[in-house]
Amino acid sequence: MDIIWLFMIALALIFGLVSGKVDLINQVVINIGKDTFDFVLPLICMTCFWNGMLNVAKEAGLLKKLERLFSPLLRWLFPDIKEDKETLGYIAANITVNLFGLGSAATPVGLKAMNGMQKHNPDPKTATRSMVTFLVLNTAGVTVLSTTLIALRASFHSQDVTGFMPFAILSTFFASFVGLTIDRWWNHHGDR
Template sequence: MNVLWMGMISASIVYGLISGNAQMINESILQVGKETFDFVLPLICVTSFWNGVLSIAEACGLLRKLERLLAPFLRRLLPDLKEDEQTLSYVAANVSANFFGLGSAATPFGLKAMEGMQKHNQSAHTATRSMVTFLVLNTAGVTVFSTTILALRVSFHSQMAADFMPYAVIATVFASFVGLLVDRVWNYHD
């Protein structure tokens, strides 16, 4: 894919130079850089803010309480991890972060959870039932407060930036329910 992109970019630049549009190429490169910066900066700010909130929640024990609240559900959902408190803790932290729309904060927890699940895996090249279930839960997870989408809508000057929230909750609840239902049916037949 990288070769394809590099080929398209190179062909565009060569065509622009041959057709005498070198000035337009320079303007485009500078404009794209400015637009990218204007687009990314609000996302970095929002992500930093919410990662800070997540760190405070972790430091004051709120995240641990949420993990304890999720533990019975996760033990039932991931039965082969019942005894692995550390991995279940990472799964709970990932689910909690995704619950608040903090995908960038959830990623490190998800990677640690997968590492922990890999320790229980007999085959290094095949995902375990828990890994697949966790992936479904992570991908289609319930999100109550979509911070990234909200930040994008605010950065594009949306008049009612939070109006999508009820629909996002309904969509993620439905996606989680269907995803976990399919996962359970699939695993039931294994």
């Protein structure tokens, strides 16, 4: 992938030099730091805020309540860790954070969930059934409120900040359904 990006950058520079657009190249090089900062700062602030909220939720016992709420579904999806309430709590928190479209804020909780699943792994070099299911669920998870996308669209002054929401809900629901269906089928028929 690095070679592809390097090729694309070199091709763009050569095209800019050949077509006489050196001023445009200079402008991009000068403004790239500011543009990157303006793009990343709102995401960093939102991630810090929601990570703090997750810590408050954990201390308040909300993660345990979420684990109890999602318990029937989680015990069915993750049968080899169904007795590990802490890991199930992290999985429930990850699902909840992903429901609100905070993928970057879900990462720390997802890593804790993976570490919890690794404790039950007989072969540390191979992913367990639960790890694969969690990865499918985390990657294709249903998003009800895409707060990260809303924040990005608002920062770029979109005319209709939430116009994409019905499509996002539908597509993430469909992706989750297909992903979990294939995962369930593979878990029951893949070993044969």
